[in-house]
Amino acid sequence: MQQPRVSIITVVYNSVTTIEDTIKSVLALTYSNVEYIVVDGGSTDGTIDIIKKYEQKISLWTSGPDAGLYDAMNKGMEMSSGDYFWFINSGDEPASPDVLNKVFSGSSTADVYYGETMLIDEAGNEIGLRRLSPPEILCWRDFRRGMLVSHQSFIASRKVAGKYDLSYRFSADYEWCLHALKHASEIRNTRLILSKFREGGMTRQNIIPGLKERFIIMVKNFGLWSTIMAHFVIVPKFFWYWIRNRRF
Template sequence: MFEPKLSVITIVYNNVRDIERTMLSVISQTYTNIEYIIVDGLSTDGTLDMISKYHDRISKLISEKDKGIYDAMNKGLAMATGDYVIFMNSGDEFYDPDTVTAVFASAEDADIYYGETEMMDDSGQSLGQRRHQAPAVFTWRSFKYGMSISHQAIYIRRSLADPYDNRYKLSADIDWIIRAAKKAKKIVNVNRYVAKYLVGGMSKKKHRQSLKERFDIMKRYYGLIPTVFNHFVIAFNLGWYWLKNKRTND
């Protein structure tokens, strides 16, 4: 039976409201070969007290100042010893207790596994599927129209997972996934929901900077002219999505 070791990494800073929900979604997995790593940014709001409630279920914990989210994520990657890694950051969850079991039962020895994501609001209510549906087939070129797979829904072989590029403060996850996908030989769509994603985050609060970083990343991988053209397509798709949903809600 194919039962690789999975390193689940949770990044958190002052999020006592959501951290327990994330942790419970990890430690309640029916899959047992999990290394759970938590990287805390020296929280002061009670987050560490909440984490300590489950200390016997955590493989590794560090709590120290960092230089931003991707610096913290790089610390988690450096500590990981699993065959695969996935980030389930504070506020996000595995879709259900059988998620990891189902992912590795879908195919053996893939370089990347991915699935679909359900969006959640602050109150824990479902907002439905992401606007970007996960592609039926994923390659490193699949992000040319946007991040079609959420960060919480992608399992990457650790040997392919380089450190995050710290020059990007908000969109380094796009660059990280593209780099891994370029090296991957076997990428598997598990054809199910695998994660719940808490809507918001810094990329929403600093949307302009996030878009600039994303454009720079796409330009590097896909070329300037194609990226400019693709952004017209992205804008059209976004406008159509907004119009369609506005009509639905009217």
């Protein structure tokens, strides 16, 4: 069976210190059917020079103003031709060169693949696994307990992926993954660490507005009472983890 085409999309803006590591890690993948797309928001710090350094190996790239992170992600999907979308944004990396070979090693395909996420520091050193661990079996209702799977460790087929809702500035990725899970016929746990996520960035800097947006999305999908009840569990776990580990 022919391997599915995976469109890996990197969104970047003024990330001269991290973009090269991300590009090199994607280009190191041994999977034979990858399309690599880089969407730059009009960087002015040298990021574009690094992209140009690798442009012969990048399938497509563009640079120009956009309406933010999620608008750039939508642009990347519009530029793509793959069967699957995998977002590895600047600072993030695939977990290993052969990770996609392992994901698509079976004789059949699923609508969504998910796995674990390894956190790394600014120097690329491993910190530990993400606070929230993905369940053995995942369905869209599980996201009532929060974003159990990191966006970087979520690979969705074109059939179930929608556009990012630009009315959300910080949590449109949560809504996007939820939409994909709702429309998926088969959701497959890879039982692999799929990605490395660099701590910091927009998510950490905007944790409070991001959580507010996520609450609104949860109410929309699960109802107010169910969302309030879920937060009696989510909030204490969140703060207890922060007290013990001093990280989210």
